[in-house]
Amino acid sequence: MTEEPILELRNVTRTFPGVIAMDDVSIGFRAGEVHAVIGENGAGKSTMMNLLAGELQPDKGSILVDGQSRDIPSALASQQLGIRIVFQELSLCQNLTVGENVLLSAFADRPPLSFLTRNRAAGAAAETLARLGLTDVETSTPLSTLSVAQQQLVEIARAISQHVRILVLDEPNSALSPRESARLFDVVRLLKAQGVTIIYVSHHLEEVLALADRISVMRDGRMITTLDNGADVTVDRLVAHMVGRQVDAAEQYALRPEAHARIGEPVLEVRALSVPGHIREATFTLSQGEIVGVAGLPDSGKDILADAIFGLAPRGGAVEVGGIRLPPGRPSHAIAAGMSLIPADRRAAGALLSMTVAENTVSAALKRFTSRGFLRRRTMRDTTADYVRKLDARVASLGQKIATLSGGNQQKIILARGLVTGPRILILHEPTRGIDVGAKAEIYAILKELAGQGLAILMISSELPEVMLHASRVIVMADRTIAGQLTGSDITEEAIMALATRKDRALAA
Structure with a gap:
């Protein structure tokens, strides 16, 4: 690994009306390293990525590639420098197939009036998907039929389908299962071994410590420090740099609802809910003042549950609010019902x-x-x-x-x-996805206060700590239905995963 940076931001400043998003930031990224960039929301990470993507231009300072100052006026210019960025918010085309999405960047680089046969395109896309372990997904599959987790892997596959020197990953693990995450980490390590520079932007500090060679911390638009990853770099130390003070676990997670919290009358009743191909025979209730978490693996059906209840997805079965049955396919009725x-x-x-x-x-x-x-x-x-x-x-x-x-x-x-x-009922799907630890604590406190005022809250999340620590009851989905429900001291990671993977049928009973 060379010491000279392949990519460098030198004294970069970028402002918006009333906001200094980046304030004299300097940072260098070496070839063949995993370099994590962390910080609270508003620290300047997104602005940095948009500068590298060609979406924004610096007000002051310069961006250097291979030691040469470069203007990046567009996304195409960024790609021509070998920079590929996978943003957390997906930018895929839902009306295209998996293979077509993977090769979109390749189509942009081809000369006008050139041709690419479908067989060659499908073969190239399949080879890229196989590197990410997506061998069970056909390239001809409509993208819209995939789960959020699978779509995120397709987005990464598109980024690495062309020559890439610098790969920026923005919260790449936010919707992946443990197995998919392990495969993603393997791909990151493989690309690193091939000399690709990985800029890893994440709020998951444990995975940052597991993957990164170096870690840069931003706060309030400024670069605070860059650390060589080692035994002396801990989650607590990183959090202290991020927020400017020590934040312990008790402060972050002091919001767990008590088992004896006052719960009112049921306001939402879901009976035998079904969504073709996604959910079958799901039944549960939600009461006033209750925070209920929904957990499960990406293919469990949990990710379409909110849309089905709200009327955005076709459904069978019954959804009732206050005893009044809501017609399917009519979100306006759901809103009117509270x-x-x-x-x-x-x-x-x-x-x-x-x-x-x-x-x-x-x-x-x-x-x-x-x-x-x-x-x-x-x-x-x-x-x-x-x-x-x-x-x-x-x-x-x-x-x-x-x-x-x-x-x-x-x-x-x-x-x-x-x-x-x-509202009488608040349904949140991934309520803190891609949000830093400080903003998470604020949102959790808001939810607890709303529940105390009698609001019924259904929180669907891929983050086990979120449902374990902030829900008084946890519904676990597996195999497109409800595998079981947990309350009080029974809400543990082991119990949730046992239900989610159907390893313990006794719990489901």
């Missing part, structure tokens, strides 16, 4: 990226903010300001585009939008 959904994919299904903080906050309850066909903008601003204060969202102004916020603050504004409708 249900609110916070989706897993902030970019595709959550945030209205081209709109402002205020517009996003009130968009699900526009009738409350209109008079004779005109928006009551003062009421919009007052309501938004109230929720920004309650949820402690960090925004430069209410007119700021939500696309420019950090992931954690985007999530808070999406949560505000759900709360503006005055």
Whole structure:
């Protein structure tokens, strides 16, 4: 491994209205290393990735590749330098096949009026997929039929399908099972051995310690430190650099609901719920003041559960709110009955990226903010300001585009939008995906407070600590149905995984 960086940011500054996203940042990445970049939401990581992707340009400073200053005015220019970026929010084409998605970058690099036979394309795509262990996925499969975890691996396959010198992975493990994660780590190590530079952006500090050769910490748009990974580098030390103070486990996870928490009457009843090919015969209830977690492996059916209940996916069986049965395929009826959904994919299904903080906050309850066909903008601003204060969202102004916020603050504004409708039931799918430890603790505290006010909360998550520590009851799905439910001291990682993998039928009974 050479000491000279293959890629370097030198004294880079990038500002947005009212925000210094990167402040005189210098960092170098060596060939053939795994270099992790960590920090809380808003630290500047996303801005750095967008600069490398050609989506943004630095106000000051320079980007050097092989020691030469380079302008990166576009995504194509970035790719021509051998840089490939896999963002957390997927950028795949749902109307194309798996193989077509994998080879999209190859099509962009081909000269005009050139041809690529379907057989050659399918063979090339299959070879790339095999490197990621996706041998059970046909290249002709429509992408829209895959789980979020499988789509994330397809996104990575597309990135490595062409010549790559620098691979940037943004929260690549956020929706993967342990087995898929292990395969991903193997691929990272293989690419490293081949001389590829891996820039690994993640909030999962344990995996950072397991993979990275060096770790850089950003805070408030500044580069705090770069550490050689070794025995003296611990999770506690990294967290202290990230937040500027020591944060212990008790502070992070002091929110576990007590088993004797006051639970009211059932408000949501799901009976024999089915979604063709995804869920069969799922039955459970959700009561006032209750936080119920839903866990399971990616192919268990949990990832479509929220859409099915809310009316976004075709379903059989019955969904009742307050004893009133909701028709399938009608989200408007779910909203009218007092249900609110916070989706897993902030970019595709959550945030209205081209709109402002205020517009996003009130968009699900526009009738409350209109008079004779005109928006009551003062009421919009007052309501938004109230929720920004309650949820402690960090925004430069209410007119700021939500696309420019950090992931954690985007999530808070999406949560505000759900709360503006005055729901009785709040369904959250991956509520803290890609969010740092500080923002997670804030959101957990908000959920606990909402439950204390009588809101019924269903939290569907791929992160076991999230459901173990913040739900009073955990529903575990496996093989497209509910394998069992756990409460109190029975909520352990071993018990959840036993149900999720169907290793212990006695628990399911």
